[in-house]
Amino acid sequence: MFIGIDDTDSERGLCTTYLAAVLMERLGRWGEIKGLPRLIRLNPCARYKTRGNAALAFELESNRTEEVRETALRTVLEFSDFSGANTNPGLVIAEKVTAQMKRFYHRAVTEILEIEEARAILEDENIWHRGFKKGRGLIGALAAVGSDLPDFTYELIAYRERSRWGTKRYIDPMSVWAADALTYPLTWDTVDHHNNRIVFAPHTGDPVLFGIRGSDPEAIEQAFQTIRSEPWERRVLYWTNQGTDAHILPGKIGDTKDSQSYRLRGYVADMPVVIEGGHLFFNLWDYFGAQIKCAAFEPTKNFRKAVKQLMPGDEIEVFGAVQEGALNLEKINIMHLAAQEMLLAPVCPQCARRMESAGKGQGYRCRRCKTRAEGRERRTLKRGLENGHYEVPPCARRHLSKPLVRLNAAKELVHSSR
Numbered sequence: 001m002f003i004g005i006d007d008t009d010s011e012r013g014l015c016t017t018y019l020a021a022v023l024m025e026r027l028g029r030w031g032e033i034k035g036l037p038r039l040i041r042l043n044p045c046a047r048y049k050t051r052g053n054a055a056l057a058f059e060l061e062s063n064r065t066e067e068v069r070e071t072a073l074r075t076v077l078e079f080s081d082f083s084g085a086n087t088n089p090g091l092v093i094a095e096k097v098t099a100q101m102k103r104f105y106h107r108a109v110t111e112i113l114e115i116e117e118a119r120a121i122l123e124d125e126n127i128w129h130r131g132f133k134k135g136r137g138l139i140g141a142l143a144a145v146g147s148d149l150p151d152f153t154y155e156l157i158a159y160r161e162r163s164r165w166g167t168k169r170y171i172d173p174m175s176v177w178a179a180d181a182l183t184y185p186l187t188w189d190t191v192d193h194h195n196n197r198i199v200f201a202p203h204t205g206d207p208v209l210f211g212i213r214g215s216d217p218e219a220i221e222q223a224f225q226t227i228r229s230e231p232w233e234r235r236v237l238y239w240t241n242q243g244t245d246a247h248i249l250p251g252k253i254g255d256t257k258d259s260q261s262y263r264l265r266g267y268v269a270d271m272p273v274v275i276e277g278g279h280l281f282f283n284l285w286d287y288f289g290a291q292i293k294c295a296a297f298e299p300t301k302n303f304r305k306a307v308k309q310l311m312p313g314d315e316i317e318v319f320g321a322v323q324e325g326a327l328n329l330e331k332i333n334i335m336h337l338a339a340q341e342m343l344l345a346p347v348c349p350q351c352a353r354r355m356e357s358a359g360k361g362q363g364y365r366c367r368r369c370k371t372r373a374e375g376r377e378r379r380t381l382k383r384g385l386e387n388g389h390y391e392v393p394p395c396a397r398r399h400l401s402k403p404l405v406r407l408n409a410a411k412e413l414v415h416s417s418r
């Protein structure tokens with residue numbers, strides 16, 4: 001059985017991953033969990049998300065269908081925050097994962113879907129499901145069940161003891177920096193060096209104590225063992241599409257839709273402009289004159305330093321979500337930097353000092369040597385940027401965004417923000 005759940009939490013607390021963790025424990029009575037549970041992030045532009053648009057799925061080997069459905073239903077009812085205006089839980093239990101369900105996952109991570117589309121597939125494939133209130137959670141629950149992960153990472157989430165929910169988390173900061181030093185680059189986004197922040201723990205009232213992301217379960221375990229914190233109630237290692245760019249579509253400038261995320265290639269059209277609040281904008285265009293506004297907002301912190309140095313004519317790729325016609329940058333890849341030139345007065349061939357203007361339209365002269373020259377000298381200036389990929393820092397990273405630490409540094413030029 002493939003079990004998917006989504007939309008059980010509100011801004012006030014709880015967390016769908018916690019519900020899944022409790023449910024897996026309870027279902028242990030009726031069967032065996034196969035492999036790792038999947039923590040699936042869907043379209044980051046989905047309108048009704050609470051935080052990170054997460055949905056959960058796991059596989060259970062069991063022939064106790066009725067008991068499994070009954071336990072799952074009871075657990076969803078017990079752990080969902082039905083009072084949340086935007087909490088519309090969905091529970092899906094499928095016997096197999098079909099091509100249609102996989103296609104639905106790919107659409108749910110890149111497009112905006114309607115509840116009816118999920119319901120149509122659930123009916124068509126005769127999949128057992130329950131939707132509560134508006135039933136919007138059926139979209140995420142079905143997508144999580146249908147998820148296939150050609151690329152994947154891991155996240156180990158530790159959950160707090162119930163008596164501590166809503167209180168300040170105790171995590172020893174020194175141990176977190178030590179865990180990062182020991183295991184980076186096999187783990188990432190635990191801390192943000194540049195902005196001097198610990199980023200792996202929420203500050204909200206939910207049950208998550210912290211989450212360690214990485215590519216290697218052993219390194220994640222090593223980091224976990226290094227961290228000193230309040231006692232945890234349970235911990236779960238998830239298999240996830242986080243950090244894979246699963247939301248990014250190859251696209252063309254002038255051909256993008258709002259609420260979708262793209263990789264676009266073009267030329268910087270104008271000098272980046274900073275507006276009040278520290279937000280940065282520039283336009284990108286292609287050979288055909290199509291244009292899109294690109295934005296690096298204030299929370300992207302030091303990433304803006306690279307963006308600010310872009311100049312008209314730079315050939316780049318941009319990665320990010322299009323909202324209200326503008327692409328919110330997650331990464332840029334500089335393919336070719338335009339030459340930046342300065343025009344200088346020519347050098348005197350006799351004394352090697354710079355000549356001075358001989359008057360408007362009259363060229364240049366050296367007073368001492370009485371030499372004259374016409375044109376100015378062109379000097380190519382060194383740019384503050386280099387070719388290659390630049391990214392937002394860990395404190396501003398979208399869950400789905402592939403961190404540069406995951407790019408093959410032997411093949412690609414990367415400037416990781418750590």
Ligand code: ATP
Pocket residue numbers: 006007008009010015016017042043046047048049050051052053054055086087088107108109110111112113114136137138139140141
């Ligand atoms: P948390 O991260 O705290 O678990 P969340 O950010 O995952 O919360 P949800 O409470 O799960 O937010 O709400 C997201 C809602 O959006 C769910 O009902 C989900 O089914 C729906 N949804 C997910 N992806 C899409 C999509 N591509 N199009 C339309 N709706 C979507």
